[in-house]
Amino acid sequence: MTAQAAENREHAVVIGLEVHVQLETSTKIFCNCSTTAVDDEEPNTRTCPVCLGLPGALPVLNEGAVEAAVKIGKALSADIPERTTFHRKNYYYPDLPKNFQLTQYDAPICQQGSLEISVEGQRREIGITRAHLEEDPGSLQHEGGSIDTADYSLINYNRAGTPLVEIVTEPDFRSPQETRAFLAKLEGVLEYLGVFEATRDGSLRVDANISLVEAEDVDEDGSISDDVLADANRTEVKNISSHKGAEKALAYEVTRQKNAVRRGRVIETETRHWDESRGITVSMRSKESEADYRYFREADLPPLEVAHWKDEISIPELPDARRERFQSEYGLDSESASKLTSTKAVADFFEAVAESFDADLAATWVADNLLGELNYRDMAITDVEDRLDEFERLIELVDSDQVTTKNAEEIVLREMLDEGDDPATIIDREGLGKADEGEIEGFVSEAIEENPDAVEDYHNGEGGALNFLVGQVMQKSQGSADPGSVNELLRAELAE
Template sequence: MSTQAATEETAVVIGLEVHVQLETDTKVFCGCSTEPDDEEEPNTRTCPTCLGLPGALPVLNEAAVEAAVKIGKALDSEIPETTTFHRKNYYYPDLPKNFQLTQYDAPICAGGELAVAVDGDRRTIGITRAHLEEDPGSIQHAGGSIESATHTLINYNRAGTPLMEVVTEPDFRSPAETRAFLAKLEEVLEYLGVFDATRDGSLRVDANVSLVPASEMAEDGSVPEDVLADADRAEVKNISSHRGAEKALAYEISRQRNVLRRGREIEQETRHWDEGRGVTVSMRSKEAEKDYRYFREADLPALEVSDWKEEISIPELPDARRERFGEEYGLDDEAASKLTSTKAVADFFEDVASEFDPELAATWVADNLLGELNYRELAITDVDGRLDEFKRLIELVAAEELTVKNAEEVVLRGMLDEGDDPEAIIDREGLGKAEGDEVADAVAAVVDENPEAVADYRDGDEGAINFLVGQVMQATGGSADPGQVNGLLREELDD
């Protein structure tokens, strides 16, 4: 954008390149493990192939190809007859062979789309392509940020991990939209079973940001190709989270607008997102496609994948499952969204709903269990070996052998904090459901001991009944059913 446009109202145009680590046992072109060990030494999970030593030949990982096809099907992409690999040549210290094995003009997934909801509005983001490639190693800037580090350390253990790069159309108009898209993409990938969000560096984002004259945008929000071609864009790298993407892009948009206000031009460059300082810093001028000198990888033949699209199945995806939960179980949108937040949560809910009332199952899984897990910063996968214990707790509530209050406030929390099973906590705390005679005796005693509250109730003060119910619950150690207590008190006091 020229300096003449400095006073014009501008619109934001953002496109993303999302690098997703695929969940495979071994690297994409060799047999080295992809499973990191917390105690592993740097540069030990390597071999001649992923280190690029002379004479080492790549062998393509079939599981990585299957994962790529699944992603293509989920994004409604075209899976071509054949796909090929190329060498992308540039010097980075974390690529020891000085080129990256990737895909160029024949990606494994072409086109596609992904629908996202932003502030209640549903938008469809176009997918340009998605292709397989190898991950570089990891760089650690010692003694400070990329600008102030005293030296840099390189670990090649990650080099060669299979990546899927998902390239979007420039369809985003705000940082909030990019955050929503990344969350939705990660949700879909988790359902496919090809991605683990807990892995360090499992999702990394490069974002291309341009400002264009708002007057030149089409009525539907699209930007003509000639306007995009004239816009100078900055690429922001080193984004590693949904929240980080929103913050980095908000900063970069503000920076570019300030540049224009000062009467200067936007430089076409690559910038680094310094998360610690919350700023982007210039790294280098933006590379053009010709700078990478792509050429075919002679050691990998063309790969025929078109038949795999029919052979490889994918599970029911989040949107479809969310819609079905509303229709089949009568759930509102909020509950259905919570219960399809991950495939593990959705699977557990359906397991519980197959044995108990769906409304009870939804309350216990979406509100009680997920609420307590979120409070402890845990996911349902952190307790997947104990899901039968949680089902047993729901069974005790459904059978009215345990009050909801005690189940929620004592047993569930004890199960998560202490690791005990529900029966052990119930026995230790004496939380068995109070018998009828015990409750009736407690009601009679509370009525005798609280004549003022009894008089208030009989004078029309409905609040007095709540006080009396509380006294009975306290007398029974919370083991009585509050509804039953309320009914018994009214029978006693209305005589």
């Protein structure tokens, strides 16, 4: 047994996540300031007395943020309580104009949910402790260096008051890989719900609690008792901004903790900062305890009766259900179905194409050709969704034999994406119209006449000779012939 394997047998990894999701509402959570492109606007122009925390300003709860939180709760099979309340979380930091953050404490809007993940074919259910609404602080810009070395710092309150939902999981993860799978899954669900924009900077931020427990303290079903968890020293890793980042940061932290234990050191309970560029976690400060925040009820916001919202707000078909439906309804294999449900926009695009064409053909064109080319160009389906008509025309041209599949894939589709032209224009411009049969028969005869050696080789049973002749015909037709039918024509002609 390797030292690593021995180590893994002695210790189990326990990870819990806090995921901050920026909600896609048009205005901030407690005022009417716009949330659109706040980071691109002139600093401190998207502000008002409420989000600047001026004396006497009163918060008004954004209905859209509550709706988004209820949708998230339903998607995570969480309980929505009768009523939910807001609390002040008190701490002092320059990006926090009121010196407290408006958040939820003992009556969060979502409670006790779950999300199933699959890692290497193993399905696991991750418990969701709670999900609550809160406001984002502003942002700091350190001039002339990092937070340690800057000459001075500038504060921008444009972001202050942006609505967030913080999703807190149970300590149910047993490996960094599982956290990555969870975050990818969660991001998919949030995108389907339409409450979240993955491409927006800072739209998903993760803090992770991680500790090691003795392997013998883990029950056979993988559960760990509350007493063991309470005794374990844990570090909180902050500043994780992607699912890949989560897996890397936690893998680093697992190794760091195991090495410390091996050397007989005690793991400090502390907050550590994930330094993405260096790929390490660094100690930040000792972790505040809950008491440090002096939570108390926000008297300016009455309790919100929220139970009935759950029945009134509907959510769309979610990724898992849609993937299964794609397999049963369209007969797709699980890999294609997964690709085609990776985002709601991709799934919608596929279903639109599948209305006009055979499902297999639609799946090949969307999952393999289009997504592959988009990915290569760092583009998303949303960049081309208004060109659905052109894309369908391209498949139509292939399907009706007016352009070869090879040319459609390798030239027409690529130029459609690069130049923005429609398929007919490209086919015309590049002379890709499929040659008619008479023309190809002419090329076949020419190739046979011009290459007597190859013809002789063919009759002597040399396999390569036919491919050579096909190549000659393809060249003459400038790619407008279909290699399969050229092959057939050549065989027929050579057999005479």
